[in-house]
Amino acid sequence: MPAPPITFNGLPSGTRAAVEAESGPILKVDDVSTGLNSSLSALAHTTGGVVFLKGLRADHRWVWTQRREADINPYVTPLAPRLLFHVIADGWDVLGFESVDGHHADYSPGSPDLPKVSDALRELASLPCPDVELRHAEQRLAAYVDHPGDADAFRGDALLHTDWNNHNVLVTEDRAHLVDWGWATRGAAWLDPAHWIIWLIAAGHPPAAAEALTARLPAWASAPPRAVDAFALAGANLWAEIAGTAPDDWTRSLLAAARLWQRHRNDRA
Structure with missing residues (x-):
């Protein structure tokens, strides 16, 4: 609530x-x-x-x-x-x-904000995960995969933001800033780019184009294809839970994007 x-x-x-x-x-x-x-x-x-x-x-x-x-x-x-x-x-x-005097990131195709958001993802991936209490990705997503063991693929020691709502990314003249770290998580380094893909699709990118944007990120190179398939399913199930039986326009859009990506992964497989 x-x-x-x-x-x-x-x-x-x-x-x-x-x-x-x-x-x-x-x-x-x-x-x-x-x-x-x-x-x-x-x-x-x-x-x-x-x-x-x-x-x-x-x-x-x-x-x-x-x-x-x-x-x-x-x-x-x-x-x-x-x-x-x-x-x-x-x-x-x-x-x-x-206070950061910036605008919410525009994720739409061709947006000049996309390179700055990519740079923020690279910077985040370069930071060590601090020794503070964090939730673990394999625990957070265990309820949304087909088989409990599938969530083991999300395990890792990278610091993740996980909430790539464009309102959590403030873009200034020189860079993108990430806000709202309450759901920071410890997990596999490729998971943040994977979370971003759903938001990119919701902003109008075809799934293959969204994946092409993340393919430029070093963290994505460590993503096993079957693990990404498991995450795409988990993302669709997670957004279905968030949407519930009476989704608003915002959650309906994210649910549609997550399902579209899941179908793309299934077709690729």
Whole structure:
């Protein structure tokens, strides 16, 4: 269930005071639309600059993603915006990040953002996986493969982002930045390009063209074809679960893309 949205001014006074103790006096707040994983999403204009705030109630079932982002941030900057503070006060858990003045990545065919996103994938693949608590890809995807043993192909020691929603990729003049690391995972290095393929197909790339884009990434070279087939099936099953019986346009599009890729893999086999 998505986290119910809240504005900054709707937070308890104790939470607001704790944030300002870290950020400095807040002059203005621009509340922005939240994603599925946070209730609070806002740009706080302070005397020292702009801070991006994201938060969840401290008793929310996904509040662990806040700690995950805080723990992993030192290992993924400057690929990710730098975490400035993490406060837990008056029933809320709030992260404050450096604000990135960029636009959400455009994944459509021919987009000038695609090379920058590819560079971000290469940079991520070059980072060592830190010794912090992370979920494992073979565990996260075990319920979505045909046979439990198929998920063993997703095992690995690479640091993965896994949520390649284009709203999690902010593109500036010089690079792409990855945000929302709450679902960071340990697994096979080729899995992030595989996750990206589904989003590329949803943006209008034919499956073969989407695979051709990832083929330029060194991490993809380590992907055994049968393991990719298993992931394509897992992706289709995962998106079917997310879509449920009454999908909105967004989830319907991703489910259709995942199924299209699965059929492409089956035809190739």
